[in-house]
Structure formats: structure tokens, C-alpha cells
Amino acid sequence: MKQNTQHLGIGVRIGIGFIVVLGLMAALSAIGLRYVAEANQRLKDIAQNNNIKTELAMQMHSALRERALSMHTLPILADPFEKDVEIQRFNAQGTLYIQARDRFERMPLNPEESRILAYIRKLTIEANPKVQAVVEMSIFSDDQTEIFDRIRSVAMPRQRAISDQVNVLLDLQRRQTADAVRNAETSYDRVRNLMLGLGTIALALGIAIAWFVSRRATRQAKQLAAQAMYDPLTGLANRALLQDRIEHEIERSSRTGASFGVALMDLDRFKEVNDTLGHNVGDELLREVGQRLKNTVRAEDTVARLGGDEYVLVIPDLNPHEVQRIAEKVLAALDPPFYWQNQSIDLGASLGISLFPSQCTDAGGLIRCADIAMYVAKRAGKGFAVYAPDQVHTTLSDLSLKSELREAIQSDQLCLYYQPQINHRSQRVAGLEALVRWHHPQRGFLEPDSFIPLAEEAGLIGPLTHWVLKTALQHQASLRRRGHSLTMAVNLSARNLHDMTLPAVIRGLLAESGIPAGHLTLEITESAVMANPSDGLSILTELDRMGVTLAIDDFGTGYSSLAYLKRLPVDELKIDKSFVMDMEANDNDAVIVRSTIDLAHNLGLKVTAEGVENRDAWDTLSILGCDASQGYFIGRPMPADKLEAWLRESTLSPILAGAVYAL
Numbered sequence: 001m002k003q004n005t006q007h008l009g010i011g012v013r014i015g016i017g018f019i020v021v022l023g024l025m026a027a028l029s030a031i032g033l034r035y036v037a038e039a040n041q042r043l044k045d046i047a048q049n050n051n052i053k054t055e056l057a058m059q060m061h062s063a064l065r066e067r068a069l070s071m072h073t074l075p076i077l078a079d080p081f082e083k084d085v086e087i088q089r090f091n092a093q094g095t096l097y098i099q100a101r102d103r104f105e106r107m108p109l110n111p112e113e114s115r116i117l118a119y120i121r122k123l124t125i126e127a128n129p130k131v132q133a134v135v136e137m138s139i140f141s142d143d144q145t146e147i148f149d150r151i152r153s154v155a156m157p158r159q160r161a162i163s164d165q166v167n168v169l170l171d172l173q174r175r176q177t178a179d180a181v182r183n184a185e186t187s188y189d190r191v192r193n194l195m196l197g198l199g200t201i202a203l204a205l206g207i208a209i210a211w212f213v214s215r216r217a218t219r220q221a222k223q224l225a226a227q228a229m230y231d232p233l234t235g236l237a238n239r240a241l242l243q244d245r246i247e248h249e250i251e252r253s254s255r256t257g258a259s260f261g262v263a264l265m266d267l268d269r270f271k272e273v274n275d276t277l278g279h280n281v282g283d284e285l286l287r288e289v290g291q292r293l294k295n296t297v298r299a300e301d302t303v304a305r306l307g308g309d310e311y312v313l314v315i316p317d318l319n320p321h322e323v324q325r326i327a328e329k330v331l332a333a334l335d336p337p338f339y340w341q342n343q344s345i346d347l348g349a350s351l352g353i354s355l356f357p358s359q360c361t362d363a364g365g366l367i368r369c370a371d372i373a374m375y376v377a378k379r380a381g382k383g384f385a386v387y388a389p390d391q392v393h394t395t396l397s398d399l400s401l402k403s404e405l406r407e408a409i410q411s412d413q414l415c416l417y418y419q420p421q422i423n424h425r426s427q428r429v430a431g432l433e434a435l436v437r438w439h440h441p442q443r444g445f446l447e448p449d450s451f452i453p454l455a456e457e458a459g460l461i462g463p464l465t466h467w468v469l470k471t472a473l474q475h476q477a478s479l480r481r482r483g484h485s486l487t488m489a490v491n492l493s494a495r496n497l498h499d500m501t502l503p504a505v506i507r508g509l510l511a512e513s514g515i516p517a518g519h520l521t522l523e524i525t526e527s528a529v530m531a532n533p534s535d536g537l538s539i540l541t542e543l544d545r546m547g548v549t550l551a552i553d554d555f556g557t558g559y560s561s562l563a564y565l566k567r568l569p570v571d572e573l574k575i576d577k578s579f580v581m582d583m584e585a586n587d588n589d590a591v592i593v594r595s596t597i598d599l600a601h602n603l604g605l606k607v608t609a610e611g612v613e614n615r616d617a618w619d620t621l622s623i624l625g626c627d628a629s630q631g632y633f634i635g636r637p638m639p640a641d642k643l644e645a646w647l648r649e650s651t652l653s654p655i656l657a658g659a660v661y662a663l
């Protein structure tokens with residue numbers, strides 16, 4: 001998500017950058033084109049006006065010249081008719097001159113032109129009577145010498161003065177055209193420079209954007225590569241990098257002949273901690289475990305996290321004799337407790353190790369083999385195990401066991417054993433706990449610890465619980481018919497608390513068997529509730545509303561406090577047998593049992609103790625005020641047919657009779 005918005009941000013910035021560059025280019029072109037167009041227009045205007053003015057000045061010039069010619073011609077002509085024609089030409093030229101000058105004056109003029117024209121006009125006005133006088137003289141007088149003398153001395157100088165000014169005007173036009181051309185040239189130069197400047201800026205901007213984009217892209221590519229190879233939570237190698245490293249080691253080992261190891265480590269109590277203390281604490285723990293592992297191994301060893309609470313170490317040059325030492329060292333790294341808000345948390349771990357060369361030949365195989373070894377270590381309650389090929393059969397047999405279990409639930413291979421619970425005060429049997437067994441056709445009698453986890457994994461716990469409930473309630477109903485009004489306790493698994501249909505199913509089974517809801521107790525472990533607090537709580541609340549008794553099983557082994565349990569709708573606590581069995585030998589356990597009973601009573605909860613194996617334990621629990629107990633001292637779990645006889649005995653004589661029977 002963050003990645004996406006980042007991409008978006010960069011995209012927008014690049015877009016804006018390019019739009020700016022494009023805008024700049026467009027502005028540049030517009031400004032340049034306008035500048036050029038204006039310069040062109042100016043040049044055109046000037047050129048056009050100057051051409052007209054030059055033309056007019058030329059007309060004035062030639063009219064003056066024609067008039068001068070006429071003036072010189074007139075005295076020589078003898079024929080009055082010819083004289084008359086010449087005078088008309090002389091006058092016509094005068095009109096042409098005036099017309100040209102007038103048109104000139106109506107043109108847009110600059111001050112210099114106005115000044116010259118005014119001067120020309122003044123000269124013309126002054127010259128006119130003098131020139132007219134000379135012309136008249138040449139019409140009427142025959143004294144040619146006198147006339148030419150007057151033309152030369154009076155008329156011509158004035159005509160020439162005017163001509164000179166017309167020339168000045170012509171010169172001015174030429175100069176102005178040249179200026180306009182020169183101006184246009186400098187304009188073009190300026191535009192070219194501006195275009196070049198802005199072009200360079202746009203280019204620089206484009207290059208800057210390209211540089212920025214490529215730098216970001218490289219950085220992001222690096223980040224992605226890191227993400228692809230490392231676990232974001234712990235910073236350790238992830239599965240992909242692990243695979244790579246193992247393959248690298250296989251190749252190296254095949255070349256050099258040195259052996260190497262792959263160790264898979266799974267934390268023992270992580271899920272519980274995570275569910276109880278929250279994901280943040282869980283994440284913190286996972287990071288710290290990663291850090292401790294890194295500090296423990298050599299720099300050339302790889303530490304990877306596979307996800308969840310599984311870590312994998314790749315240990316190059318691992319001599320098979322050293323495996324134990326290394327495994328112990330790795331496990332010892334988790335020995336010092338972890339701390340969270342002054343609360344110490346012990347995290348055990350199980351380690352499975354596979355070696356190369358061995359039957360595990362590729363990266364996936366080595367991890368699988370290490371996984372099998374880890375599974376074996378966990379099952380055996382040992383810290384670590386090294387992969388041995390026959391372990392495969394165990395896990396394979398787990399697989400077949402799963403499919404057989406499905407069959408077993410349907411075909412009544414399961415059966416229930418019942419363990420009596422005795423009330424301390426009355427010393428009589430108050431209830432039974434139903435404990436499941438499996439008569440496997442080939443493997444024989446199987447204890448629940450060996451198949452309940454499989455049922456959970458295979459998603460079979462729903463049908464199994466249903467079968468147990470139905471069978472236990474039927475048996476309870478038949479006992480009632482024979483006069484034994486006993487409560488029945490049935491164990492639920494964590495997974496049952498995900499099944500929102502459970503309350504309805506139980507309501508149906510109660511109705512079917514006619515057992516009052518208050519006579520059914522459901523036992524749940526603390527961690528089962530924690531594993532799914534929201535659904536779990538709503539299912540428990542619903543069951544509580546129905547009137548079913550709810551008991552917390554194995555109390556004291558989890559992390560939750562009584563204060564937390566108070567918020568759950570539970571009615572009963574079952575103190576875990578480990579405390580009860582060690583009570584006599586271990587003062588700590590005695591304190592736990594005593595305080596649990598006191599606290600539970602303060603919260604209004606009933607207390608049942610499990611694992612009462614001898615009379616001392618029974619007596620101590622009686623003194624401590626425990627409500628009920630179960631255990632081998634009272635009675636072992638027994639099949640339905642044996643139970644009948646046991647119950648008959650116990651009704652005849654109280655507790656000790658049952659105890660003697662059981663022992």
C-alpha cells in the first residue's frame with residue numbers, strides 16, 4: 001500500500017515535471033513566434049511606407065527637374081503656340097510636385113520628416129513668386145541674356161534649394177530602411193538567443209527529471225530486491241534467499257567434499273505468548289530470537305525465517321561430530337528469558353537438523369528432512385534431533401493415521417473411558433470425565449495424546465467432538481435411568497471454539513438425550529480460549545446462557561491470570577495434574593495449588609484437582625477446601641462396562657472403597 005502511494009507520488013511528480021518542460025517549450029515557441037512576427041510586421045510597415053515616401057520624393061524631384069528644364073526651354077521658344085504648350089507643361093509639373101508633396105505630408109511622418117517637409121513647403125512658398133516672375137519674363141520679354149541671367153541667379157538657386165531638401169528626404173528614407181533592416185536583424189538575434197536560453201533550460205529540466213527518475217527507479221529496484229530476499233519483520237533471509245544459499249552450499253559441498261547442515265528451529269510456546277500478550281509482543285520476540293540466533297552463529301552461517309515461529313540455519317562446513325555442540329549452542333541462545341514489561345517469558349525451542357551429503361539431496365529435501373527431525377525432537381520432548389531416514393515412516397504414518405481417523409470416527413473404532421470425580425465434602429462420586437480412546441485395527445489401543453493433535457491438524461476435531469459428546473450423553477442418560485445422577489465432563493479443543501454451530505449442536509444433543517444442561521461440563525484449556533478470543537467468547541457465552549457448566553482445564557500451565565478468567569463465563573477451574581502430583585515434594589507447587597483454590601473461591605468458581613495419585617494429596621486437597629478431585633488414587637479412566645461395577649461399589653462404601661478398587 002505504502003509502495004503504491006509512493007509510486008503514485010513519483011508518477012505525479014514526473015508528470016508535473018514533464019508538463020512544466022512542455023509548458024516551457026510551448027511558451028518559448030509562442031514568445032519566439034510572436035517576436036518574429038512583430039519584427040516582420042514592423043519591417044514590412046517601414047519598408048512599405050518608405051517605398052511610398054521614396055516614390056513620392058522621387059516624383060517631387062523629377063517634377064522640380066522638369067520645371068527647371070521648362071524654365072530653360074521657355075526663353076528659347078519663338079513660336080507662341082509652343083511657348084504656351086511649354087507653360088502648361090511647366091504648370092503641370094508644378095501641380096505634380098504639389099500633389100506628391102501633399103500626399104507625402106498625409107503619410108505617417110516622423111519628426112524629422114515633418115521638419116524637412118515644413119522646410120520644403122516654406123522654401124516653395126518663398127520661391128514661387130520669384131520663379132513665376134522669371135517665367136512671366138520669359139513669356140513677355142525677348143532679352144534672352146537677361147532672362148537666363150535671372151534664371152541662373154534667382155530661379156535656379158531656389159529650385160535647387162528645394163531639390164536639395166527633397167534629396168535630404170530621399171536620403172532619410174534610405175537610412176530609415178537600412179535602420180529597419182538592421183533592427184530586424186538584431187530582433188532575430190535576440191529571439192534566437194532567447195530561444196537558445198529557454199531551450200537549454202528545458203533541456204536541463206528534462207535531464208534533471210530523467211536523472212531523478214532513474215535514481216528513484218534504481219533505489220526502488222534495490223529495495224524490491226531486498227524485500228524479495230529478506231524477511232521484513234526480522235531482517236533475516238527469507239525462504240527465497242535460504243533456498244539460494246542452500247543450493248550454493250550443495251554446489252560448493254559437491255565440489256569440495258565438505259559437509260554442511262540445515263537446522264530448522266521451531267519455538268515451543270510462541271503461539272501461546274502471541275495469543276496471550278498480543279501480536280506486537282510476538283513480533284518483538286520473533287525479532288529478538290532472530291537477533292540472538294545471528295549473534296550465536298558465525299558470520300558465514302545463514303539465519304533465515306520461514307514464517308511464523310520457524311527459523312532455519314544453514315551451517316557450512318559442519319562436521320557430523322560437531323552437530324550436538326552446535327545444536328546445544330543454538331538452543332542455549334534461547335535460555336536467558338525474554339522480557340516484556342518486567343515480565344519474563346521463557347521460550348523453548350525444538351531443533352531438527354539435516355546434513356548434506358545424505359538422503360536429502362536438494363534444498364527442499366534438506367528443509368523437509370530438518371522439519372521431520374524437528375517434529376521428532378518435539379514429539380520426544382528433546383531439544384534437538386538429527387534426521388535419520390526411518391523418521392520418514394513416522395511422519396508418513398501420521399499421514400495415513402489422519403485418513404484412518406476419519407474412518408475410525410464413522411465406524412466406531414473410537415470408545416470412551418470415564419474417570420470419576422469425587423466430591424471432597426460428601427466423599428461421593430459427583431461426576432465423570434469422558435476421555436477418548438482409539439482401538440486401531442492394526443496399531444492397537446491408542447491414547448488421545450497420539451491422535452487428538454492429528455485430528456486437529458486434519459480438521460477432524462469437529463466430527464470427533466460431536467461423536468464424543470453424543471456417546472458420553474447417551475451413556476450418561478443410561479446411567480441416569482439406572483439411578484446414577486452424575487455430571488459428565490467433555491473436553492473441547494481450541495478448534496472447537498472456531499465452530500459457531502457448536503452451541504446449537506450441543507443443544508440438539510442435550511435435547512436428544514434428555515440430560516439437563518447443568519449436568520454437562522465442557523472443559524477448555526486457557527490457551528484454547530486465547531487462541532480465538534472473540535469467537536471463543538461468544539461461543540462460551542452462548543453455552544453459558546444455555547446453562548452448560550464451563551471449566552478451565554489444565555489451569556496454571558498457561559499465561560492467563562485469574563483476573564482475565566473472571567471475564568469469561570466459566571464456573572469451574574481444573575488445577576493441572578502437574579502441580580497436584582508434585583505438591584508433596586515441591587513447596588512452590590503446593591503454594592500454587594493453595595492460592596489457586598483460594599482465588600477461585602473468591603471469584604465464585606468451583607475447583608477440581610486432577611492427578612490425585614495418593615491419600616496424602618487427597619487429604620491435603622480436602623484441608624485446602626478443594627471441591628472435587630480425580631486421579632488414579634480414586635479411579636483410573638475406565639470403559640463403560642467396568643464403570644458400572646465401580647459405581648456400584650462406591651455407592652456401597654464411600655471414597656476409600658473406590659480408591660481401593662482403583663488401586
Ligand code: C2E
Nearest residue numbers: 435436447448449468491492493611612613630631632637
Ligand atoms: P486431560 O483433560 O487433562 O485429561 C486428564 C488426563 O490425565 C487423562 O489422560 C487421564 O488419564 C490422566 N489422569 C487422570 N488421573 C491421573 C493421575 O492420577 N495421574 C496421572 N499421571 N494422570 C492422570 P488421557 O486420557 O490420556 O487424556 C489426555 C488428554 O487428551 C486429556 O487431558 C485431554 O486434554 C485430551 N482428551 C482426552 N479425551 C478427549 C476428547 O474427547 N476430546 C478432546 N478434545 N480431548 C481429549
Ligand code: CA
Nearest residue numbers: 433491523553
Ligand atoms: Ca480434561
Ligand code: CA
Nearest residue numbers: 553554576610
Ligand atoms: Ca487436565
